[in-house]
Amino acid sequence: MNSWANLGFDLHVELPHGIGVRAALLQTLRDAIDSGLLKPGTRLPPSRTLALDLGVARNTVADCYAELAAAGWLVTRQGSGTVVASLADAHIRGTDPSPTRPRFTYSLLPGSPDASAFPRAAWISSARRALTAAPNDAFAATDPRGRVELRNALTTYLSRARGVRVDPSRIVISASSGHGISLLARALGGAIAVDSFCLHLHRQLLVDEGLRTVPISVDESGTCTEELGSTSTRSALLTPTHQFPLGGPLTPARRATAVEWASSTGSVIIEDDYDGEFRYDRKPVGALQGIAPQQVAYLGTVSKTLSPAIRIGWMVLPDRLIEPVLATKGPYERWVSSTDQLTLADFIESGRFDSHIRKMRATYRRRRDQLVATIAQKVPHVRIEGISAGLHAVIRLPSGSEQAVLTAAQTCDLSLEGLSTFRHPDVSPVGGDGIVVGYSTPTQSQYPRTLDVLCEVLQTALR
Incomplete structure (x- = not known):
């Protein structure tokens, strides 16, 4: 021994x-x-x-x-x-004694699932099964499209669950939706239409790749797609299922308008389906790509359903974009671990992915209901929007009060994001005050206290 x-x-x-x-x-x-x-x-x-x-x-x-x-x-x-x-x-001199200590005790930042809910045992089981069955070429340089096992699994899942029209040859695996946006931006170039309120990180990725972003209006019915025809752009980045951050789904009429614009002008719509699996008070809304697969580049990721730590996303591309994107990506898959791809493929095919989504859908719906009830009881004079789906809600604030709320939140050790963070720089800052509350972010044990702190912040700042 x-x-x-x-x-x-x-x-x-x-x-x-x-x-x-x-x-x-x-x-x-x-x-x-x-x-x-x-x-x-x-x-x-x-x-x-x-x-x-x-x-x-x-x-x-x-x-x-x-x-x-x-x-x-x-x-x-x-x-x-x-x-x-x-x-x-x-x-030891000059080192941070606790470099991983979070800045805030409480967080309602949008964009993250409950990290404590990651299905560790099920993921380990899928990893064991996938690696046991993996062919030798899984441990060598592989296809820039990504592992065929994952592309096959995604083909079945996306067509069944999201109404995507797809086959494995049109799927390209990426490290995240942001990675996919960067690759598409390099392939498309020029100017691109974006929502006047959208994820600022994705907008910055487009700018970093040399694209000019043109803002178009959004309201409770999603993107005002009738404005697309008045722009000189030949591409648009949209979140049709659940507009980020305001929360409205794109209405059927506006979907039709977007598709007609893309078809008549030869333009491309980038569809970021970032949290399409989570809906509560409405019928499922399928992907826009299912209506026009040759005009829409569909993006998905596991960052909301599983964890942002698993760096896997996917693109379902129109035929004309496959080769340009692959040429930009490079001849080998250097971005996403092959073993993680194999694990996710097994996780999907075994039914564990669907089981996890159903469980978390129920969990996040309860959290959404708890947020709405708590705000209605303790801060009834504010309005909550965008709550029928997703992992976040928007709390509308009186004009000019957003910064006061953010300052009070910092004092109470609560991390919050203001609605102004997501406003396009070319859009007037007048009105539109609010905060974007990510109710999926805290652990289950932290959530009640985090809501109490949020209400204390709102009561203090809005009195």
Whole structure:
């Protein structure tokens, strides 16, 4: 039976010249701990392993470990090896003692699912099954379209659940919807129509790729697509199922107008179906792509349904865009892990994806209802919009009060995003005050207290 002492691992050590070996090793280890290169809790190699690597006597290394342990730099325990002591924190200069500490205690930022609800056991099960069955080429450079197993699984799922007209050859896997937008922007170029209120991060991606963004109006019925014909653009970025951030679905008449514009002008609509699986008080709204597959480039992702930590998105492209996008992406799939793609394929085909979505749909509906009820009870003079679907709601505020609410939120350690964050820079800032509340973001245990803090903020700022 192997003991820990028989296991070896690397430690990069360069001993200074001009002093003895023992003094050089002591100095090198102290400097590494002092500078933070060796962090508290880091396990050091066994003395025998490090001695062999350095070409010095084992006793020299053992003596250095013992001296550093006596001085409080290291901790040596029988059977556990030698680790950098936690007390060495006092020696580390210029490092953040808690770099991962969140800035705010409470968060209602939109755009994230409840991270604690990630289906870990089911995902691990799918990973095990997928990797066991994976062909050898899954561990080599692969098709820039993405793994065929995932494209096949998405073909079945998207046509069944979202009404997308698709076959595997028209799917290109991306690292996220943002990655897909960047690739499409490079392929399209020119000017692009965007909603006057939209996800600012995606709008910035378009600008970064050299596109000029032209704002068009939005209201409770979604994008005012009748304005598309008066622009000089030949592409548009829309969220037809659930307009972000205002929340309205694109009406059938406006869908028809958008498709007619694209068909008559040869334009392309980029459809960001970012949270189409989550609807509560209305019938399912299918993808716009299902009406006009050769005019619409459809984007989807698991960032809302599963986790933004799983960097997988997809594009369903019109035939004319497949080769330009692939040429922009490159000859190999360098963006998305093949093993994650295989895992997601199994997760979908096994039915685990649908089960998780149904569970989270019920969870988020309860949270939506709790938000509405709490606001109605404690802050009845504000209005909530965009609540029939998705993972966020908009709380409308009196004109000129948005910044006061955000300032009060910061004081109460609550992270919020104002509606003005999503306003196009060419649109007048007059009116339209509000906050965008991501009710899916907190954990279940944090949610009630987070709502209480939100109400305290609104009561304080709007009194």
